[in-house]
Amino acid sequence: MNPRQAAPQLAPMRTVGHSVPRIDAAERVTGANYTRDFVRLGMLYARLLTSPHPHARILSIDTSRAAALPGVRAIITHQTHPDIVYSSGSIAGGAQYNDAAKDITLHKRFMFNNPVRHVGEPVAAVAAVDRHVAEEAAGLITVEYEQLPFVLDAEEALAPGAPQVWPEGNIGLNGRNEPRPLGGRQGDPDAGFAAAERILEGRYTTAFCQDAQLEPRSVLAVWEGDKLQLYTPTQGISNCRHDNARDLGLEDHQVQIICHYMGGGFGDKNGSYYHDLIAATLAKATGTPVKLELTRKEDWLGTHGRWPTTQDLRVGFTADGTVTAVELRALSGMGPYLRRSGSLSGIDAYACANVDRQIYPVHTNRTVSGNFRAPSEPQGYFPIQSMMDDVAYAVGMDPVDFARRNMRRPSETVRFTNFSLDECIDRGVDLFDWRNRWRPTPGSDAGPIKRGAGFSFMMFRSGVGPSSAILRLDGTTNRYTLFVGVTDIGPGAKTTMALIAAEELGVPLEQVDVVWGDTDRCPYSVGESGSRTTIMTGYAVVEAARDLKRQITERGVPALGDVRIASATPNPSTEGRQRLCFAAHFCEVEVDVQLGHVRVTKFVAVHESGRILNPLPARDQIRGAVLQGISMALREDLLYDGRNGQPLTAGYYGARHLTHLDAPEIEVSFIETDDGYGPFGAKTVGEAGIILSPSAVGNAIYNATGVRMKDLPITRQRILEALA
Amino acid sequence: MEDAHRNTPAHPADELDRRDFLKGSGAALVAAGLTSPAAVGAVPPSGSAQQAAPEAPSTFLRFTLNGAPYNLRVEDRWTLAEMLRDHLMGFLGTKVGCERGECGACTVLVDGAPVYSCSTLAVWMEGRSVRTVEGLAPRGELSPLQRAFVDHNAPQCGFCTPGQLMTATALLERNPSPTPDEVRRGMVGNLCRCANYNAIVEAVMAAARGATTTGGGA
Numbered sequence: 002m003n004p005r006q007a008a009p010q011l012a013p014m015r016t017v018g019h020s021v022p023r024i025d026a027a028e029r030v031t032g033a034n035y036t037r038d039f040v041r042l043g044m045l046y047a048r049l050l051t052s053p054h055p056h057a058r059i060l061s062i063d064t065s066r067a068a069a070l071p072g073v074r075a076i077i078t079h080q081t082h083p084d085i086v087y088s089s090g091s092i093a094g095g096a097q098y099n100d101a102a103k104d105i106t107l108h109k110r111f112m113f114n115n116p117v118r119h120v121g122e123p124v125a126a127v128a129a130v131d132r133h134v135a136e137e138a139a140g141l142i143t144v145e146y147e148q149l150p151f152v153l154d155a156e157e158a159l160a161p162g163a164p165q166v167w168p169e170g171n172i173g174l175n176g177r178n179e180p181r182p183l184g185g186r187q188g189d190p191d192a193g194f195a196a197a198e199r200i201l202e203g204r205y206t207t208a209f210c211q212d213a214q215l216e217p218r219s220v221l222a223v224w225e226g227d228k229l230q231l232y233t234p235t236q237g238i239s240n241c242r243h244d245n246a247r248d249l250g251l252e253d254h255q256v257q258i259i260c261h262y263m264g265g266g267f268g269d270k271n272g273s274y275y276h277d278l279i280a281a282t283l284a285k286a287t288g289t290p291v292k293l294e295l296t297r298k299e300d301w302l303g304t305h306g307r308w309p310t311t312q313d314l315r316v317g318f319t320a321d322g323t324v325t326a327v328e329l330r331a332l333s334g335m336g337p338y339l340r341r342s343g344s345l346s347g348i349d350a351y352a353c354a355n356v357d358r359q360i361y362p363v364h365t366n367r368t369v370s371g372n373f374r375a376p377s378e379p380q381g382y383f384p385i386q387s388m389m390d391d392v393a394y395a396v397g398m399d400p401v402d403f404a405r406r407n408m409r410r411p412s413e414t415v416r417f418t419n420f421s422l423d424e425c426i427d428r429g430v431d432l433f434d435w436r437n438r439w440r441p442t443p444g445s446d447a448g449p450i451k452r453g454a455g456f457s458f459m460m461f462r463s464g465v466g467p468s469s470a471i472l473r474l475d476g477t478t479n480r481y482t483l484f485v486g487v488t489d490i491g492p493g494a495k496t497t498m499a500l501i502a503a504e505e506l507g508v509p510l511e512q513v514d515v516v517w518g519d520t521d522r523c524p525y526s527v528g529e530s531g532s533r534t535t536i537m538t539g540y541a542v543v544e545a546a547r548d549l550k551r552q553i554t555e556r557g558v559p560a561l562g563d564v565r566i567a568s569a570t571p572n573p574s575t576e577g578r579q580r581l582c583f584a585a586h587f588c589e590v591e592v593d594v595q596l597g598h599v600r601v602t603k604f605v606a607v608h609e610s611g612r613i614l615n616p617l618p619a620r621d622q623i624r625g626a627v628l629q630g631i632s633m634a635l636r637e638d639l640l641y642d643g644r645n646g647q648p649l650t651a652g653y654y655g656a657r658h659l660t661h662l663d664a665p666e667i668e669v670s671f672i673e674t675d676d677g678y679g680p681f682g683a684k685t686v687g688e689a690g691i692i693l694s695p696s697a698v699g700n701a702i703y704n705a706t707g708v709r710m711k712d713l714p715i716t717r718q719r720i721l722e723a724l725a
Numbered sequence: 726m727e728d729a730h731r732n733t734p735a736h737p738a739d740e741l742d743r744r745d746f747l748k749g750s751g752a753a754l755v756a757a758g759l760t761s762p763a764a765v766g767a768v769p770p771s772g773s774a775q776q777a778a779p780e781a782p783s784t785f786l787r788f789t790l791n792g793a794p795y796n797l798r799v800e801d802r803w804t805l806a807e808m809l810r811d812h813l814m815g816f817l818g819t820k821v822g823c824e825r826g827e828c829g830a831c832t833v834l835v836d837g838a839p840v841y842s843c844s845t846l847a848v849w850m851e852g853r854s855v856r857t858v859e860g861l862a863p864r865g866e867l868s869p870l871q872r873a874f875v876d877h878n879a880p881q882c883g884f885c886t887p888g889q890l891m892t893a894t895a896l897l898e899r900n901p902s903p904t905p906d907e908v909r910r911g912m913v914g915n916l917c918r919c920a921n922y923n924a925i926v927e928a929v930m931a932a933a934r935g936a937t938t939t940g941g942g943a
Contacts, residue, residue: 026875029883030867030890032818032858038810072778132811133802134778215822215830215884215918264820264884265918297823491882491919617878621924625881628920653827653916661909664922 011612011673016504017681020617023496024510025489033262037219039232041290044221045074047283048135049299050125050142052117055366055646056151056164059115059124059144067127067141072134075286076142078125079113082282087112087275089244090369094176095335095342095362097271097372098240100247107178108167110338112248112278116149118166118337119368120648121302123275128283128291151646155332155363156311166337166364173339173362183344184329184358193326193355197317201391204313205384207695207713208638209334211306211656212373216264218300222280223290230257233277236266237528238486242520244273249281260488261518267629268372269304270490271530276303301651305371306639308333308343308362312384322396324389324407326355335362336369343370345381350460351389352409366646368639372530375688378461379630379695383713386457386696391709394443400456400700401430401439408458416578418676421609422458425585428670429456433587433605444707449595452602455588455700457693460581463611463684467572468537469524472502472545474566476559481506481549483542484516486526487534492687493618494534500614501539501680505546524568532685535614539680544569575678582684584608586627588697592705594724597717599635599702601665604694609672611684616671619686624667626690632659634695636714788850790816791860805842805850806831809857818858818887822916829915832888833857839892839914858887861894870894870932877928881919889915893929902933 023029064076088103091110096102113123125142129135150164157163158171165171172180194200221232229251235241238258246256263270276293284291295303310333317326333343343362393403405426411417430436438454446452471484483502487494495515503510516522527533548567559565589603606627613619636657640649650656675682695713703709708723781800788795790813799808806824809816819842822830826844833842834856861868867875870893880886889912896903896911903911908929909922917925 022875022878023880026880027867029880029886030858030871030874031862032820032887033883034817035820035884037821038817130778132807133781213918215828215882215916216820217822263882264822265882267918297825297827489882618881621878621881621919621921624923625917625920628922629918632920652825653823658916658918659920659922660914660916661912661922661926664909664920666923 011675014504014681015507016510017500017614018612018616021496021500021510021615023493024499024515025495035216035262035264036221036232036234036260037216037294039221041221041223044290044292045128045130045283045287046132046135047126047128047280047291047293048132048139049123049295050139051299051303052120052122052124054117054146054148055120055153056149057117057146058149059117060147061145062125063143064125066143067138070134070138070141072130073127073138074130074289075128075283076125076138077279077282077286079111079115082112085112085278085282086110086248087278088248089272090275090340091338092340093174093178095173095339096176097341102176105178107169107174108339112275112282119302119366120646121299121368123279123303126279126283126293128287132294151366153365153367153641153643153646155334155365158363158365159332166366171364173335173343173364182359182361183342184360187356188354190326190328190355190357193353194317197325198319199395200315200317201388201395202313202315203388203711204311205387205711206312207310207380207383209306209309209367209370210373210633210637211301211639212267212269212304213301213653213656213658214265214267214269217295217297218274218276218304219292219294220276220280221290221292222284224284228255228257229281230259231277231281232259234263234266234270235260235272236268236270236488236490236530237272238488238518238520238523239525240272240528241277245277245281248273248278258520259518263488263490266490266529267374268376268530271372271528274304298651302368302648305340305369307373307376307380308335308370310334310345310380312345314384314388316388316392318392318396320396322393322398322403322406324351324353324392327351327353329358329360331360333360333362334365334367334370336367337364338369340369340371341376344377346377347381347385350409350458351407353407367641368648374626374629374691375461378692379633382457382459382692383695383699387699387709387711390455390700390703399439401426401435404456404458409460418575418578418580418678419674421672421674422460422583422585424672425583425607425609426458428672429585429587429605429607432607432668432670433603435587438589438603440704443704446705449593451592451594451705453590453592453701453703453705455697455702455704456585457696457700458585459692460583461685461689461692463536463580463582463679465540465573465575465580465678466527466533466537467570468527468541469568469570470538470541470545471524471566471568472542472549473564474549474553474559476561476563481508481513482516483513484523485538485542486517486520486523487538488518488529490529492622493615494529497535497539497614498542501542502546504681505543506550532688535683536679536685539683540573541569541571543680544571573678580676580678580684582608582610582689584689584693586693586697588694588701590698590701590705592702592720594706597720599715599720601631601698604665605668605670606690607670607672608689609674610686610689611679612673612675612682613671614681614683619671620669622686623669623690626687627667627694628659628664630691630694631698634698634713634715638714784848786848786851788852789854791856791863799847801846801848803847805833805845805847805855808847809842816857816859820884820887822884828885829892830885830888832891832915834891834895837895837898839895856891858890861890869935870897870929873928873932877924877931879921879925879928881921885915885917889917889925897929897933905930
């Protein structure tokens with residue numbers, strides 16, 4: 002399969018656009034050094050003690066037995082450190098990059114909290130001379146709890162008399178500390194429903210999916226005087242530095258964040274985490290470097306996953322298949338802290354002007370929700386694209402034709418930098434052989450094993466924005482060094498940045514070295530979240546390279562012992578136009594209606610993500626993301642025992658993550674364009690692939706069985722119940 | 726009402742100013758009941774008379790690691806992963822993803838068979854032969870399988886890669902010409918959360934075919 006089918010109008014480039022192995026590929030296949038692999042002589046090991054209760058007040062903590070254990074060096078709790086706020090852990094409005102939101106929130110989250118509000122919330126941390134002693138000491142701490150009433154379900158949390166997670170109630174507070182829903186009204190929804198000839202309604206639910214990156218969290222904290230060095234896995238060293246500095250009462254320059262290789266993140270490692278604060282505090286207390294390691298279970302329950310949702314949808318339409326109004330009433334389960342917004346996307350992919358959306362972020366005593374690869378999208382797209390599939394059948398239209406009629410397009414008032422959804426759909430229809438695989442009559446196959454095909458489409462942000470890069474040509478070595486504050490979470494940012502520099506400079510890739518992942522060496526970068534690194538930091542690299550070329554033209558190459566240095570912090574704009582990437586996914590499944598088993602037999606993902614800078618890893622970003630979405634559709638959940646609030650499936654086995662055996666082959670095709678923005682026209686890739694697969698799978702199951710599955714994950718049990 | 730929900734210490738009198746603490750005061754630790762001098766803040770550099778951890782039961786162990794003989798005393802509670810990573814400097818290529826036998830990131834070969842080193846005790850290695858990812862490229866020269874992983878972009882984040890490589894190495898030694906389904910079955914114990922399963926299988930199949938090249942695998 003050739004992942005790159007270049008559109009004829011796109012002229013090939015020298016370096017960019019050709020598949021290149023990672024410049025650090027050799028490290029990756031010999032066991033690169035991740036955070037947990039860093040050591041300091043004499044360092045201590047730290048372990049956590051976490052809450053066994055979903056909601057409880059801590060009455061007392063007795064650390065005397067733990068402290069008496071030989072080898073224990075420090076124990077910290079909310080009693081020793083009641084004032085250290087983990088500011089990015091609970092934010093008014095969930096506004097990730099807004100300092101004011103962290104300040105004003107009434108729902109401050111501390112390094113250690115009392116009361117504790119979910120199972121797995123840290124209660125104490127121990128530093129000791131070795132890991133076993135630290136673990137034993139944590140077990141010797143006695144905590145007296147007063148258990149408080151708890152609530153796990155978002156809908157129950159809003160019922161009268163429900164246990165209160167916060168005194169202000171269980172609705173997440175916005176940027177003005179008001180319990181208002183996200184969303185709002187556009188156009189005239191009432192008139193839209195009045196004009197409708199038919200209305201369909203449905204309730205959909207989606208589950209909590211832990212980001213579950215394979216590298217569990219660990220932090221190595223080292224103080225040198227009043228400067229803190231933190232080796233910590235983060236998707237954004239600049240934001241991580243800033244958040245840790247503010248939480249510890251330091252200036253930004255007093256904190257150095259180091260993160261090179263990272264064992265995945267998917268949003269879980271955005272910015273800072275409270276573990277950074279705990280390790281820093283223990284290291285300060287002991288005057289010794291401290292490495293805090295989380296167990297897999299502590300990571301599963303103590304970090305975050307995709308917010309689970311309950312969504313009531315209503316869609317009005319005419320007999321000719323035109324949508325006239327859409328209404329969404331949704332609850333996003335955020336756990337006890339509003340770490341991120343709880344918003345939902347998907348309705349915005351449709352042209353319908355009359356929309357009423359009310360999305361309430363709701364506090365519960367489940368583990369915390371936060372960003373996971375396209376934070377608002379797959380669980381937003383699944384309900385609306387399922388519902389629109391139903392509407393298409395209701396009016397007797399092929400879902401692909403229905404999409405073409407109702408999808409949002411650029412208009413006089415809302416202009417795009419380009420629009421390619423029609424091409425994505427056309428190519429997918431051909432590659433997938435949609436006309437032959439899709440059943441006009443759902444569930445029409447004879448026999449117990451039924452096949453069917455499903456389709457979904459999307460448009461997703463690819464906006465431009467500010468970031469920085471520094472580029473140096475050394476006259477002694479005749480090598481270019483690129484300084485970029487990126488980390489390598491998996492897509493290959495380090496290689497991508499080098500490719501962009503080599504292309505713009507017109508030099509071989511081998512002549513470019515990259516300095517990365519260290520706030521003391523690199524300028525600001527936006528961070529590996531929001532699929533922004535390639536677009537924003539990549540464009541800063543282009544600008545820095547242009548400046549360096551200009552300097553060389555004007556002043557010549559640097560003499561022996563001299564250097565030429567260029568830096569750039571561009572803040573580009575699309576002049577009011579929306580910049581989006583586009584995709585259409587096509588899925589075929591086989592459903593065994595006697596066993597409830599679903600097998601994906603064919604999957605085609607067509608994406609327009611602008612110019613593809615490195616086709617091989619870009620293809621695998623999409624394939625991996627599609628498979629994560631299939632895992633979300635069919636498998637992953639965090640189940641709780643309602644009687645005691647205990648999580649039951651916190652781990653890979655319990656959450657039934659995809660294995661080699663469960664992963665079908667995914668076919669990826671890129672439509673390449675250059676809209677004149679980003680580095681050489683590059684757009685979002687990393688997050689785009691996960692948005693559509695849950696709805697494509699759900700629609701295919703409907704086409705195979707004639708039964709609409711409205712709850713994720715679509716388990717065997719749920720299929721058998723629906724078919725019964 | 727407010728006190729019922731805010732972060733309130735069980736003993737408010739024990740509250741300490743965060744900045745004071747960060748300036749190095751160890752007093753805060755006393756508040757948590759830490760009275761042992763060894764356990765209170767500001768520990769002098771190692772080598773002083775501070776109380777060390779008691780010695781754990783240990784065993785003298787002889788085994789082979791990547792072809793070289795090793796004789797050393799190991800604590801009986803050490804896992805194989807722990808011994809490799811923490812006590813034999815230079816074997817950090819083996820990654821620990823779950824420490825409970827779920828993910829396979831820590832896979833190493835023992836007498837040629839893949840095992841989860843997080844769930845294997847070091848003392849069990851007496852007389853055994855252990856291979857780790859460091860043993861695949863002993864003199865810095867990548868094995869054909871490693872080259873195939875590079876060419877086919879098999880690592881995304883790379884954290885599961887050492888384990889995937891070890892299992893695939895064992896698989897190809899046992900079955901040099903597997904089908905893709907045999908590869909998937911053989912590697913089912915190695916999770917990849919990046920879900921780069923397609924590329925990993927393609928890389929293993931390419932290595933089996935001897936189709937490894939350098940550079941560009943699309």
